[in-house]
Amino acid sequence: MIHPTAIVSPLAQIGVNVRVGPFSIIHDNVVIGADTVIESHCEIGHPSALAGGRALVIGRGSLIRSHSVFYEGSTFGERLTTGHRVTVRELTTAGKNLQIGTLGDIQGHCEIGDYVRTHSNVHIGHESKIHNFVWIFPYVVLTNDPHPPSDTCVGCEIHDHAVIATMSIILPGVQVGEHSLVAAHSSVSRDVEAHTVVGGSPARFLCPTDKIKLKDGSGRSAYPWTTHFSRGYPEDVVKEWLSRIPASGQE
Amino acid sequence: MIHPTAIVSPLAQIGVNVRVGPFSIIHDNVVIGADTVIESHCEIGHPSALAGGRALVIGRGSLIRSHSVFYEGSTFGERLTTGHRVTVRELTTAGKNLQIGTLGDIQGHCEIGDYVRTHSNVHIGHESKIHNFVWIFPYVVLTNDPHPPSDTCVGCEIHDHAVIATMSIILPGVQVGEHSLVAAHSSVSRDVEAHTVVGGSPARFLCPTDKIKLKDGSGRSAYPWTTHFSRGYPEDVVKEWLSRIPASGQE
Amino acid sequence: MIHPTAIVSPLAQIGVNVRVGPFSIIHDNVVIGADTVIESHCEIGHPSALAGGRALVIGRGSLIRSHSVFYEGSTFGERLTTGHRVTVRELTTAGKNLQIGTLGDIQGHCEIGDYVRTHSNVHIGHESKIHNFVWIFPYVVLTNDPHPPSDTCVGCEIHDHAVIATMSIILPGVQVGEHSLVAAHSSVSRDVEAHTVVGGSPARFLCPTDKIKLKDGSGRSAYPWTTHFSRGYPEDVVKEWLSRIPASGQE
Numbered sequence: 164m165i166h167p168t169a170i171v172s173p174l175a176q177i178g179v180n181v182r183v184g185p186f187s188i189i190h191d192n193v194v195i196g197a198d199t200v201i202e203s204h205c206e207i208g209h210p211s212a213l214a215g216g217r218a219l220v221i222g223r224g225s226l227i228r229s230h231s232v233f234y235e236g237s238t239f240g241e242r243l244t245t246g247h248r249v250t251v252r253e254l255t256t257a258g259k260n261l262q263i264g265t266l267g268d269i270q271g272h273c274e275i276g277d278y279v280r281t282h283s284n285v286h287i288g289h290e291s292k293i294h295n296f297v298w299i300f301p302y303v304v305l306t307n308d309p310h311p312p313s314d315t316c317v318g319c320e321i322h323d324h325a326v327i328a329t330m331s332i333i334l335p336g337v338q339v340g341e342h343s344l345v346a347a348h349s350s351v352s353r354d355v356e357a358h359t360v361v362g363g364s365p366a367r368f369l370c371p372t373d374k375i376k377l378k379d380g381s382g383r384s385a386y387p388w389t390t391h392f393s394r395g396y397p398e399d400v401v402k403e404w405l406s407r408i409p410a411s412g413q414e
Numbered sequence: 415m416i417h418p419t420a421i422v423s424p425l426a427q428i429g430v431n432v433r434v435g436p437f438s439i440i441h442d443n444v445v446i447g448a449d450t451v452i453e454s455h456c457e458i459g460h461p462s463a464l465a466g467g468r469a470l471v472i473g474r475g476s477l478i479r480s481h482s483v484f485y486e487g488s489t490f491g492e493r494l495t496t497g498h499r500v501t502v503r504e505l506t507t508a509g510k511n512l513q514i515g516t517l518g519d520i521q522g523h524c525e526i527g528d529y530v531r532t533h534s535n536v537h538i539g540h541e542s543k544i545h546n547f548v549w550i551f552p553y554v555v556l557t558n559d560p561h562p563p564s565d566t567c568v569g570c571e572i573h574d575h576a577v578i579a580t581m582s583i584i585l586p587g588v589q590v591g592e593h594s595l596v597a598a599h600s601s602v603s604r605d606v607e608a609h610t611v612v613g614g615s616p617a618r619f620l621c622p623t624d625k626i627k628l629k630d631g632s633g634r635s636a637y638p639w640t641t642h643f644s645r646g647y648p649e650d651v652v653k654e655w656l657s658r659i660p661a662s663g664q665e
Numbered sequence: 666m667i668h669p670t671a672i673v674s675p676l677a678q679i680g681v682n683v684r685v686g687p688f689s690i691i692h693d694n695v696v697i698g699a700d701t702v703i704e705s706h707c708e709i710g711h712p713s714a715l716a717g718g719r720a721l722v723i724g725r726g727s728l729i730r731s732h733s734v735f736y737e738g739s740t741f742g743e744r745l746t747t748g749h750r751v752t753v754r755e756l757t758t759a760g761k762n763l764q765i766g767t768l769g770d771i772q773g774h775c776e777i778g779d780y781v782r783t784h785s786n787v788h789i790g791h792e793s794k795i796h797n798f799v800w801i802f803p804y805v806v807l808t809n810d811p812h813p814p815s816d817t818c819v820g821c822e823i824h825d826h827a828v829i830a831t832m833s834i835i836l837p838g839v840q841v842g843e844h845s846l847v848a849a850h851s852s853v854s855r856d857v858e859a860h861t862v863v864g865g866s867p868a869r870f871l872c873p874t875d876k877i878k879l880k881d882g883s884g885r886s887a888y889p890w891t892t893h894f895s896r897g898y899p900e901d902v903v904k905e906w907l908s909r910i911p912a913s914g915q916e
Contacts, residue, residue: 168421170670170687185421186437186455186688188705203439203457204481204688206705206731229457229483230499230706232731232749247483247501248732250749250767265501265519268767268785280563283519283537286785286803298563301537301555304803304831306849309880310887311830312782312800312894317880328562329555330583330601332832332850347557348583348601348615350832350850364615364850364866378560378568385561392563419672436672437688437706454690454708455732480708480734481750498734498752516752516770531814534770534788549814552788552806579813580806581834581852598808599834599852599866615866629811629819636812643814 166203175208178223192216192235196223202231202247209234213271214253222259234271246283258295273318278396282329290318296389297321300347302330309335322357324389331366342387344372358386417454426459429474443467443486447474453482453498460485464522465504473510485522497534515552524569529647533580541569547640548572551598553581560586573608575640582617593638595623609637668705677710680725694718694737698725704733704749711736715773716755724761736773748785766803775820780898784831792820798891799823802849804832811837824859826891833868844889846874860888 164182165171171189178197183189187201190208201207205227208219214236221227222241229247236253239261246265255269258277263269266284273287276295281287285299288307293299305319317336321327325339328347333339338354345351346362346369355361360369372386383391389404415433416422422440429448434440438452441459452458456478459470465487472478473492480498487504490512497516506520509528514520517535524538527546532538536550539558544550556570568587572578576590579598584590589605596602597613597620606612611620623637634642640655666684667673673691680699685691689703692710703709707729710721716738723729724743731749738755741763748767757771760779765771768786775789778797783789787801790809795801807821819838823829827841830849835841840856847853848864848871857863862871874888885893891906 168419168670185439186706188687204437204455204706204732209731229460230455230481230732230750248481248499248750266517266768270785283521284535284786300562301557302553302804302832306803306831310877310890311802311828312890312896313879313887314894314896315880326562329557330553330581330832334849347585375561377564378566385564388561388563392565394563394565419670436690455688455706480711481706481732499732499750517768534772535786551813552808553804577813580808581804581832598836626812628815629817636815639812639814643816645816 172208184229190235192218194218194220196221196225196241198223199225199227201227202229204230206232211235211253217254228265237271240277264301276323278400280395288318290316292318292320294321294323294325294341296324298326298388300327300329303327304332306332307335324387325355326386326388342372344375344386423459427469435480441486443469445469445471447472447476447492449474450476450478452478453480455481457483462486462504468505479516488522491528509546527574529651531646539569541567543569543571545572545574545576545592547575549577549639551578551580554578555583557583558586575638576606577637577639593623593640595626595637674710678720686731692737694720696720696722698723698727698743700725701727701729703729704731706732708734713737713755719756730767739773742779760797778825780902782897790820792818794820794822796823796825796827798826800828800890802829802831805829806834808834809837826889827857828888828890844874846877846888 166185168185169183169187172191174191175189175193177195180198183201184203187205193208211234217236220238225243231249233251234253237255239257240259242260245263249267251269252271255273257275260278262280264283269287270289272289273291275293279297281299283301286304291305307316307318319333319337321339322341324342327345331345331349334352340357342358343355344360349362349366350364351366373384375385377385393401417436419436420434420438423442425442426440426444428446431449434452435454438456444459462485468487471489476494482500484502485504488506490508491510493511496514500514500518502520503522506524508526511529513531515534520538521540523540524542526544530548532550534552537555542556558567558569570584572590573592575593578596582596582600585603591608593609594606595611600613600617601615602617624635626636628636644652668687670687671685671689674693676693677691677695679697682700685703686705689707695710713736719738722740727745733751735753736755739757741759742761744762747765751769753771754773757775759777762780764782766785771789772791774791775793777795781799783801785803788806793807809818809820821835823841824843826844829847833847833851836854842859844860845857846862851864851868852866853868875886877887879887895903
């Protein structure tokens with residue numbers, strides 16, 4: 164299951180049924196869970212003094228696509244899935260079922276919950292906090308320096324089920340509330356209330372999320388998105404979401 | 415012409431005079447036209463259940479630069495040229511002389527015409543339609559989900575000779591008209607009329623394209639760009655463009 | 666120090682104590698200074714007719730991280746440091762201690778001074794000029810074509826100590842003055858005066874830079890940033906900066 168051209172350290176702890184593709188490198192300080200696939204041209208467990216000796220831990224059932232680079236010192240729950248050419252630096256901790264899109268760049272020292280999905284080319288700055296079931300769309304940047312360059316680092320915090328649409332940036336220290344929506348091409352400098360839509364640069368309150376209707380002609384609200392979208396989530400999670408919908412369609 | 419470190423499936427159909435660079439991988443279900451160059455560290459024909467068994471077809475005379483990844487199931491006409499680290503997913507069809515810039519990301523299920531040029535770091539969402547002679551500049555994103563996340567996918571459509579300038583996004587389902595210009599750093603939520611300039615976030619009508627003058631002191635209009643720009647196009651195409659210019663400088 | 670899987674041309678001029686990682690390629694027309702590290706999966710000195718036969722020169726003490734591609738014909742001073750997957754085209758000249766972030770894309774024919782730092786995913790268009798101690802943050806694009814596509818190329822010029830924040834674009838030919846600050850998510854179409862903040866799309870004057878205070882409760886101005894930030898600069902440089910601070914906190 165290890166391709167003969169791959170370079171795998173004998174010190175790496177590799178679970179059963181792990182595949183490693185051609186021209187990939189697995190360094191010493193790595194723990195890879197069972198049933199994981201590392202595709203070609205990856206570098207896993209890049210040594211770093213900043214990791215303080217902590218291992219890179221990849222949960223079981225993960226898929227890391229080609230040309231990705233992970234440093235020592237981060238921990239991922241089971242079923243991590245990445246696109247191609249992902250970069251993950253030191254000391255990030257993530258829950259289960261994280262998806263990182265192609266070209267994603269996680270700068271390190273982040274805390275990420277369960278079932279978070281970032282699309283292509285998302286940049287997560289140091290010290291970001293992302294809770295559960297969050298969606299982040301292409302070319303979004305989470306920033307952390309309020310007056311760059313400086314030694315101040317104030318990460319953003321993105322709460323459960325929030326959605327950040329394409330090419331938006333979240334400025335340092337901003338709280339993005341539960342089930343909120345940041346419209347595309349926005350620059351968010353103030354906290355976003357739960358269940359609201361903000362947009363623009365600088366972003367302003369636009370409406371409650373339930374004013375946005377599905378384009379399927381049903382007349383139903385598009386948010387909370389958990390009322391109509393379930394692709395990729397386990398049955399028990401979706402069942403719990405649906406049990407929480409009141410008659411009005413809002414949580 | 416196949417580098418000894420490259421891994422090339424004996425099932426791949428490879429034309430005459432094809433070169434494959436070091437550390438590149440060519441999978442089974444691939445047809446590569448004659449006189450094509452695949453540079454180093456590429457993965458060509460990445461297997462995918464989503465391709466429905468269709469091959470990846472690369473037309474003759476193509477150049478795929480290093481670290482690029484193409485999935486099964488897409489078809490490209492002759493003289494495809496890519497930058498480095500391009501990603502192309504399943505079931506896209508493109509005409510001849512497509513140029514994809516470095517870090518370009520084509521998500522699949524797209525239809526692309528002839529002589530389309532995308533610059534660095536352009537993201538083309540699923541179900542996008544791009545006609546002929548279109549230009550897309552760096553960090554542009556074509557989106558497709560009107561209320562993300564959802565199961566609705568409504569691609570954009572970019573018509574002949576349209577130009578989308580740097581760091582703009584086109585929202586789902588938008589039609590960008592022939593010979594129109596989307597100014598840099600715009601977010602386009604409504605259809606763009608042919609031969610007009612739009613800009614801003616949200617983008618608004620700014621002027622007819624022929625109001626924009628060349629900076630060369632000639633006093634001539636910069637648009638239609640086909641009146642003054644011909645680099646990289648074949649003579650017969652340029653001749654046909656020039657034959658269509660009326661006295662006013664507009665088509 | 667050369668990994669056995671690396672492919673290194675015998676014609677390349679490689680200094681003492683240079684390391685080359687697995688699966689990297691060093692072409693013929695390359696000069697690499699002593700004590701430099703080239704990580705894995707790189708391609709260094711990609712041949713190009715556009716380089717006019719000039720070598721790629723990398724100064725001593727440099728670090729080029731994995732999956733990077735450098736073409737022939739550019740010259741870098743000592744202690745160049747790059748992130749992963751950097752692309753540098755032909756005929757750029759840079760001073761010492763340049764840092765290029767992950768996914769950085771330098772298009773060629775640029776002039777870059779000393780101690781310039783670009784963060785992740787910065788795109789520097791052809792013919793850009795960047796002076797000394799400049800900071801460029803993620804997803805910034807420096808453009809050069811005033812009416813794309815055309816044969817006109819007018820690079821931007823970024824002066825000493827200027828700071829361009831995340832996801833901003835600088836339009837062709839714009840001068841960004843010394844110690845100025847371009848706020849995040851801006852589109853800059855007019856020259857930026859020294860020691861001023863501009864922001865928005867199109868960017869407008871917001872305030873003098875010294876109106877922005879540090880978030881550390883000290884009440885001090887955050888700009889000029891050289892008054893409080895010194896990480897990564899040599900002592901003599903920092904000493905000279907601090908000697909120039911007048912009582913008002915401005916240079």
